[in-house]
Amino acid sequence: MSMTVQDCAQIREGFPRPFPSTPSNVLEQFQMDGKVVVITGAADGIGLAVTLAMVEAGAHVALWYNSNDAAIEKSQALAKEHNVKASAYKVNVSESTQVSETIAKVVQDFGKIDVFIANAGMAISKPILKQTLDEYRKQMSVNVDGVVYCAKYAGEVFARQGYGNLIITSSMSAHIVNVPTDQPVYNATKAYVTHFGKSLAREWREFARVNIVSPGFFDTKMGASPLAINEAYRMSALGRQGHVKEIKGLYLYLASDASTYMTGSDILIDGGYVLP
Numbered sequence: 001m002s003m004t005v006q007d008c009a010q011i012r013e014g015f016p017r018p019f020p021s022t023p024s025n026v027l028e029q030f031q032m033d034g035k036v037v038v039i040t041g042a043a044d045g046i047g048l049a050v051t052l053a054m055v056e057a058g059a060h061v062a063l064w065y066n067s068n069d070a071a072i073e074k075s076q077a078l079a080k081e082h083n084v085k086a087s088a089y090k091v092n093v094s095e096s097t098q099v100s101e102t103i104a105k106v107v108q109d110f111g112k113i114d115v116f117i118a119n120a121g122m123a124i125s126k127p128i129l130k131q132t133l134d135e136y137r138k139q140m141s142v143n144v145d146g147v148v149y150c151a152k153y154a155g156e157v158f159a160r161q162g163y164g165n166l167i168i169t170s171s172m173s174a175h176i177v178n179v180p181t182d183q184p185v186y187n188a189t190k191a192y193v194t195h196f197g198k199s200l201a202r203e204w205r206e207f208a209r210v211n212i213v214s215p216g217f218f219d220t221k222m223g224a225s226p227l228a229i230n231e232a233y234r235m236s237a238l239g240r241q242g243h244v245k246e247i248k249g250l251y252l253y254l255a256s257d258a259s260t261y262m263t264g265s266d267i268l269i270d271g272g273y274v275l276p
């Protein structure tokens, strides 16, 4: 950090860096033709919607799933319908070896990884005084360890390639303490990955961008529970949960050349939930 006016006047070699050689037409910037995108938690919910966004924009996709093998059929249907390459991979993101081996397999199958979307997550929403340590460890293993393993091994590929793009699905729960359901562990796992992603944006500044998406309630299996649903409608300025089609554009923006000047950003998409 510069401490004086004289410090600030020092010319730093190699700066300013060149602008990227990307299209100036905005619709061309959103094109994903030929890009390879990995999505974790891709069989359903936000991950599936994001996968659709990528193939609709022309990308090849690797759909990672854990238990929902509908991903296999979906990948075959997407490949046929959109004339792209799409394959499904069964990976428990809590297992570092499975993550590193599957990343190597994706590179072998597709030749590269342009974008990695670390989206898989889970919640066991309970107050800490009612939460077992096993439940605590389970949430940490998927939401924190899973994102760290994916970032570490995808980051090695990005560093080797000299380019890459990591997008982490965090949550508005990284910004606020949810009401009325106490769920301190889930909230804290998301706060971890948000700050982790920002920190990686700096660490990887020479070769990759890293951004974070913080959704509010979306109508998926992990959306508002029966206990929280009325409060979700009341708290959201738009008076409802989000439909997953409403999150596709944000991920496409972050994955594409439309966002080449964005790194280290954490974007809330929550229908105005955290405004008050």
Ligand SMILES: NC(=O)c1ccc[n+]([C@@H]2O[C@H](COP(=O)([O-])OP(=O)(O)OC[C@H]3O[C@@H](n4cnc5c(N)ncnc54)[C@H](OP(=O)(O)O)[C@@H]3O)[C@@H](O)[C@H]2O)c1
Pocket: 040, 041, 042, 043, 044, 045, 046, 047, 064, 065, 066, 067, 068, 069, 091, 092, 093, 094, 119, 120, 121, 122, 142, 146, 169, 170, 171, 172, 173, 214, 215, 216, 217, 218, 219, 220, 221, 222, 223, 224
């Ligand atoms: N919906 C919301 O209101 C909301 C709000 C804020 C943040 N989020 C975040 O958005 C992300 C996606 O959630 P969603 O709403 O789309 O719910 P979802 O449909 O239940 O998706 C969660 C995904 O995570 C995957 N997953 C869970 N444990 C895994 C593991 N050990 N290894 C690999 N994958 C695993 C699941 O895969 P399988 O089904 O194949 O097991 C599933 O596809 C999560 O990170 C969640 O925390 C959601």
